[in-house]
Amino acid sequence: MNRLKLRAPSFWTITVIVLTALVIIFLVYPFASLFLKSFFHPKTGDVSLVNYEKFFNTPYYFNTLKRSLLVSTVTTVLAVLLGVPVAYITSRFNVWGKPVINVMIILSMLSPPFIGAYSWILLLGRNGFITNLMEKIGITMPTIYGFFGMVLVFTLKLFPYVYLYVHGALGSIDSSLEEAAESLGMNKLRRMLTVTFPVIMPTISAAALVVFMTSMADFGTPLLIGEGYKVLPVVVYEEYMSDIGGDAIIASTLSTIIVLCAVVVLFLQKAYVSRRNYRMSFLRPPQVQKLPFGRRLVLTAIAFIVAFAAMLPQFTVIVTSFLKTRGPLFVAGFSLDSYRQIGFKLSKNIMNTFLFSSIAIVLMILLGLLLSYIIVRRKSRMASFLDAAAMFPYVIPGAVIGIGLVTAFNRPPLLLTGTMAILIVSYIIRKLPFVLRSSTAILQQIDPSIEEASISLGVPPMKTFFKTTAILMIPGLISGGILSWVSTINELSSTLILYAGNTGTISVAIFNEIFKDSFGTAAALASILSFATVISLAVFNKVSGGRSVLM
Amino acid sequence: MVINNVVKKYGDTTAVKGVQLSIRKGEFFTILGPSGCGKTTLLRMIAGFNSIDEGEILFDGKRINDVPAHLRNIGMVFQNYAIFPHMSIFKNVAYGLKARKVPKQELEARVNEALELMKISQFRDRDPSQLSGGQQQRVALARALVIRPVILLMDEPLSNLDAKLRVEMRNAIKKIQRELGITTIYVTHDQEEALAVSDRIAVMNQGRVEQIGTPQDIYMKPATPFVAGFIGTTNFLSGVAEPHPGGGSVLRIENAKTVTVPGVWRGRVIVGLRPEHLHLTEAREGELTGTITLATFLGDFINYEIELTGGKTIEVNEYTKDTQQIRMVGQRVSVMPDLARMNLYPDEGEGVPA
CATH class of the missing domain: 1.10.3720.10 (MetI-like)
Incomplete structure (x- = not known):
């Protein structure tokens, strides 16, 4: 008797079914068909790699991939070189105005992504404030459009990720690790290079991943400031949008390539981190080092200059408005x-x-x-x-x-x-x-x-x-x-x-x-x-x- | 309550391999075993959080395999208390009564009674985060008891407390259990705790029950070498026995001279002897003899580590009330077993446990 009684499906069973349906309709179906399209011959409809042949054999397309990877790589390196030292300064030394620096950096990170490009055009563009000012005293500024502008905008926009991740990691290293290195006779610099940075490398790589992915995917910025220097997302957009000569299949091919690049980078980072999973017993937070007035002033200035550069687009926009x-x-x-x-x-x-x-x-x-x-x-x-x-x-x-x-x-x-x-x-x-x-x-x-x-x-x-x-x-x-x-x-x-x-x-x-x-x-x-x-x-x-x- | 040949499988591994138990009304029953032995799995099957793959569990003769957890009317105390952090102490304890739609007045009275019983009335309106571990434990117990469950399940409830509080709480738990006469199943890996609180103990190992008995039974007459080794300390020695025509058996332990023991034993046997069931004398011919390698003075007794001729190391306790001197490391001694307290096990080819 008991066996015949059918139990109503539980709440969670129903939820799983509904969510699976939503995922299939709104994720699997659109993106599987988008990516699959690139593996078919545009005329015959047969399975073929002809679209990829076209991509690699047409410099116009292939160059966009090279440019995207170059811009993202350079941006990532610069963002790390900017973010890590500033994070080290504000987490380890008694610089002035730490909360202000943090707020400025967070705000610049969360600002609209393309505002950076726009403001730098307002400042350094063809008719920019600074460009015009310099013109008056006879100096011609280098062009902001293209590779240089994109890297500048991306770096200033994205280094805050590195800063915040690293700032967090540096604040949660057990200070006994560094003290152990010190007691074993390491000087400060070698301690930093042999203990501190290796321990936070997984964190740095996670931040670098975010920077790389964001700069590769963004297309507001390159559309505004890239001009002739076309990167992948811009061409995807153009191919898709242009009524005449636009090519939906090549847009799908380019989309697949850009997603593949992102996947590869993601897995490289995961593989790197998986071998370096440091679990730390957090006993004592690291000490904040008290600096003499002069050095304190210099480090404070460095941190503020960087934070100010990151905030500059916001100031510019508000003043302009x-x-x-x-x-x-x-x-x-x-x-x-x-x-x-x-x-x-x-x-x-x-x-x-x-x-x-x-x-x-x-x-x-x-x-x-x-x-x-x-x-x-x-x-x-x-x-x-x-x-x-x-x-x-x-x-x-x-x-x-x-x-x-x-x-x-x-x-x-x-x-x-x-x-x-x-x-x-x-x-x-x-x-x-x-x-x-x-x-x-x-x-x-x-x-x-x-x-x-x-x-x-x-x-x-x-x-x-x-x-x-x-x-x-x-x-x-x-x-x-x-x-x-x-x-x-x-x-x-x-x-x-x-x-x-x-x-x-x-x-x-x-x-x-x-x-x-x-x-x-x-x-x-x-x-x-x-x-x-x-x-x-x-x-x-x-x-x-x-x-x-x-x- | 009866647990009938219950089995739990996780993929290829079987966590509980056909456990058979029957628990009497009002009994304080402990399931004791090392981590991974299946004791918590079994408890969660009783609670309804793990499904029962084979066998059945009966409450008062009624099969509960398919009764969902929330309808089993079981009180459960969790290892980490599982106090609802977003509710006051009062609301925590009232939670189960609200689910049962107990009228407001009765609810209030019963919660207050439970808080009083656990001596935590003064924390009634506090947040759980303001309470210490021991106090949270009392809340968890009050919350489980207030619903008047048919059975109280406790999953290592004292393992997160410090040593002193643990003893205090286990006495409190035992007293309250006696007072209410509630059937209780208690899971722990701590043998001392099990001996202290239980009416009966089931010792589990690798998904099976090795022995069920009172604390005295289990300590004095461990049914298997595993139980002997897990509860208290046991020295294992190897022996060879053969039945004696006049009754009992003749046993040779290691290379000592033979002794007569009750029971019929033949062939290789494992001899289990607790440190307090061995006596030390000056070295004698034909006895188990060895050299003291470590002497540890522990107040009421002295613990000696002795390396027997042949290489085996055993532990022997001598009580300060019985002896005047501490023996020196390096001294040669003989070890005399208390034959009445000795336990023998057939050696099934797996050798003598380390």
Whole structure:
């Protein structure tokens, strides 16, 4: 009798089924078809590598790969060379104004990605403030456009990752390690080279990975400042967007290549770190060294100069937004004209940005909650699949995500192109890996027996989850969510491909205004984004109670 | 409660290999064993957190294999207490009663009673983070008891406390268990704790129960060399025996002269002797003889490490109340076994345990 009774599928079984369906529809289907397309002959439809032959035999395409790798490599090296010393200075010496330096660096990291390019054009571009100033005294500045500009912008934008990761790692080394080296007769420099840096190398490599991936995937910056120096994502975008001569299959080939590069770099980093998993017994935090006045001043100055350079684009944008303009020209004096104009023309974009991002973030938190629980607590083959699938977009550049979605959902029954739904889907796909990483980290710190205690006291499993683990996860998820929200309101790469007339966002508007040479309105919009970012960070600090902004 | 040939498999490994137990009402029953022996797995099968692959578990004659954990009405105390960090002490203890929709007045009365019983009424409105480990343990116990469970399960509840608190808590647990008369299954790897609290003990090893018995049984008459070695200290020596026509058997331990022991033994045997069941004398011909290699004075007794002729090392205790001097390292001594307290095991070809 008992055997005949069918038990209703549990809450988690249903959740796994629903999530798997969502992953298949919105991740596997669009991106598998995008990547697979490149392995078929464009005319005959046979399986073939002809597209890859074309890629490697056409310098126009092949050079973009070389350029992308060069820009990302140089950027990564420079970001490490800039971030590590500054992190060492602020974590080991008693320099002045540490909190200010930290805030400046965090703010520059979270600023809209392409604002850097835009501000440096305002400063050093053809008609830039500094360029014009130098012209007057007879000095011709080297061009900011192309390789040099991209590396400059990326380095200043991305070294904060290195800084923050390394700053954290240096603060959590057990000081007895260094003391041991010292007692064994190592001088300070050799101690640093033989103990301190090797121990934090895994952290440096993790930061370098972020820098490399971001600089390779970004395409707002190269589009603005790269000009003739075309990198992979730019060509992907152009091939896809241009009506005449555009080639969807070569766009798919380029997308596959760029994702493969990202995957290779990711695995290299993982392989490197897996052999260096140092578990440290954290006994005593390292000492902050007291410096004499002179050296203290010099190191403080160095740290502030770097932080200031990183913040410069933000300052520039804010100042520019208050300048008086006539058409594309700036005239003397200050005014609120730019803000009046965007209030008039572009309030829809502003609303869109905050609406879409808010919806996306709420859904992301919910998905992060459920998905991380399935991955951490209900290990199964399906859970590993969901984990891998949800993390996969980490290696897909935004532009490729945009193209994948637009090709997959441009016809019934799933006609999403041009709707706000497709933008929200792309935001969720892009940022979910970050939310998921932070939510699994939080969950791993929650004792599983708390749920068992609740169940043994008579509360069924689903109710138990919402009464115990979910409540314990929410604060961490929200603070993590705020950071994802910040990067969502600043998102450009996929939005630029997916937006339609009435779903444009602030970032899209900035981009278009820059191309129309309306620098004033672009700056005002960018200032609004910066302002929203600062507010969000303040909220984050309040909610998180001092958690790191690195997820 | 009856556990009938219960089996738990994880992939290719079998964690619990057909365990058979029956636990009496009101009994304090301990499952004792080294880590990885399957004791926690078994406890979690009773609680309903691990499925039962084979066999069955019966409460009051009713099979509970398919009853979900939240309907089993079991009180469980976890190794790390599992106090809900987002609820006050009162809410923690009231949690199970709320799930049972107990009316507010009764709920309040029962929670207060449980807090009183555990002597933690003064922490009623505190947050768990403000409590020490021992106090959290009391909360966990109050929370498990307040629902009036059919059985109380405790999974290494004292392992996170320091030595002094551990003794204090285990006495408190034992007293409360007696007072309430609640059937309790207690899991631990600490043999001293098991001996101190239990009515009966099941010793588990590699997924099987090796012996079930009272603490005295298990200490004095360990059923297998494993039990003898796991509970307290046992010296294992090898022997050869053959039945004596006049009853009992003749046994030669190592190379000493033969002795007569009760029971019928034939062939190679393992001889188990505790350090306190050996007596030291000056070296004598034909006895187990060796050299003292280490003497440790421990207050009420002196522990000697002796290397026997032939290379085997054994431990012998001499009590300070019985002896005046401490023997010197290097001294030659003979070791006389207390034949009445000696335990013999057939040597099944696996040799004498180290």
